[in-house]
Amino acid sequence: MKIFKTATGAIVEHRGLTFVLEGADWDTLVNRRGLRSALGAQVAGLTVSPPPIDPGLLAPIGRAEVWAAGVTYFKSRDARIEESQDAGGGDFYSRVYDAPRPELFFKATPSRVAGPGKPVRIRRDSKWNVPEPELALWISSEGTIEGFTIGNDMSSRDIEGENPLYLPQAKVYDACCGLGPGLLVAEGPLPPETAIKVEIARQGNIVFHGDTSLARLKRTPEELADWLFRDQVFPDGCFLLTGTGIVPEAGFTLEGGDEVRIEIDGIGRLVNPVVQAV
Numbered sequence: 001m002k003i004f005k006t007a008t009g010a011i012v013e014h015r016g017l018t019f020v021l022e023g024a025d026w027d028t029l030v031n032r033r034g035l036r037s038a039l040g041a042q043v044a045g046l047t048v049s050p051p052p053i054d055p056g057l058l059a060p061i062g063r064a065e066v067w068a069a070g071v072t073y074f075k076s077r078d079a080r081i082e083e084s085q086d087a088g089g090g091d092f093y094s095r096v097y098d099a100p101r102p103e104l105f106f107k108a109t110p111s112r113v114a115g116p117g118k119p120v121r122i123r124r125d126s127k128w129n130v131p132e133p134e135l136a137l138w139i140s141s142e143g144t145i146e147g148f149t150i151g152n153d154m155s156s157r158d159i160e161g162e163n164p165l166y167l168p169q170a171k172v173y174d175a176c177c178g179l180g181p182g183l184l185v186a187e188g189p190l191p192p193e194t195a196i197k198v199e200i201a202r203q204g205n206i207v208f209h210g211d212t213s214l215a216r217l218k219r220t221p222e223e224l225a226d227w228l229f230r231d232q233v234f235p236d237g238c239f240l241l242t243g244t245g246i247v248p249e250a251g252f253t254l255e256g257g258d259e260v261r262i263e264i265d266g267i268g269r270l271v272n273p274v275v276q277a278v
Contacts, residue, residue, distance in 0.1 A: 001015075001036055001039060001040070002182050002268075003030065003039060003147075003185060004055065004182035005058045005059065005062075005182070006055050006056055007056055007058060008023065009022045009024040012042075012043050014040065017048045018049050018050065018052075019047075019048065019049060020046075020052075021042070021043075021046075026062040027062035027236055030060075030062075030146070030147070031140055033140055033142045033146070034146075035140070035146040036185045036186070039185060057115060057117075057180065057181050057182065058115045058180075059115030059178075059179045059180050060179060060180060061113055061239065064110065064236045064237045064239060065106065065108070065109065065110075065236075065238045066107040066109075066151075066177055066179070066238070066240075066241065067240050067241070068104070068106075068107040068151075068171070068241035068243075069103060069104055069224050069242050069243045070096075070103040071093050071097045071103050072224070073212065073244060097218065102224060104224070104227060105171065106172065107176070112176055114152075114177065114178045115179065115180045116180040119274065120176070120177070120178050120272045120273075120275075121274070121277050122254050122274060122275075122276055122277065123159070123173055123277055126156035126158055126159050127253065128156065128158035128161075129156050129254045130155055130248050131198065131200070131254065131262070132154070132155055132243075132244035133151075133152060133197075133246055133260075133264075134150075134151040134153055134196070135150070135151070135214065135217075135242045136148065136150060136179060136239050136240065137221050137224070137242060138183055138237065139234070139237055139240060141233075143226075147186070148183065148184045148186065148190060148264075149179055149180060149183050150263075150268070150270040151177065151178065151241040152177065152178030152179075152260060152270065153241050153244065154171075154176045154177065155170055155171060156171075157170070175275070177241075178260070178262075178270055178272045179270070180270045181268050181270055184267045186266070189222075190266065191214070192213065192215035193265075195263075196211065196213065196263070196264050197263045198246055198262045198263075199261050200248075200254070201258065201259040201261065202255065202257065207252075207258075208248050210246035210247075212245030213245075216245045217243065225240060254274050258273070258274040259271060259272070259274065
């Protein structure tokens, strides 16, 4: 089952059928324990609708915050060590990769999130910028994982590498996060072989592509969600990006006009153009 947010409500895809929920409040609709069962009951009495030609999908977020986990893949650990060598911060990333407590940080308010087809940005004061394709968990206010979507944790690697204390500036700014296209409301956890793929297009050419799978994720989604909800309350639920296992080589940086395309098995495809802040 999948649910998508639109300007007029929501669209539910269930067992090959499409249902339109006009006027539905997104937060009320998705922030609940047992979301799959609740949605199934809600569409049971509805008339099937033809798939909209252009539904105008929005980011699947209402009032919720977006958080993120770092250094959850070995590839990410190595990249963080490489970028922070001159600042003496490499040891921090190696230690957090092996530590019981994960790295968790605030990523975005809803106003900083870009939905399908909407632009993500690179900072004007950064010269080394990359997308970070990630599985995003949708977690209810009760702390239960109720859905999955695609996240793009835009990152300014030179700012973070200059000093690890600059992490918030490297991660949090306008249009710093992509989410979408909708929520996959699965019957259980995604299988380890679930593939995550990304490609970056520039002037019609693919200038970077990479892939990984959830099997390479060191910490389970349930573990990350548990740590996030320790001593924190999220009345509107929250999203948690689970880290990236795909890191472009050191010489690569995004440019204005690029297009980031991320796919995750079972969820779909999130495409965002890239703009350069001026």
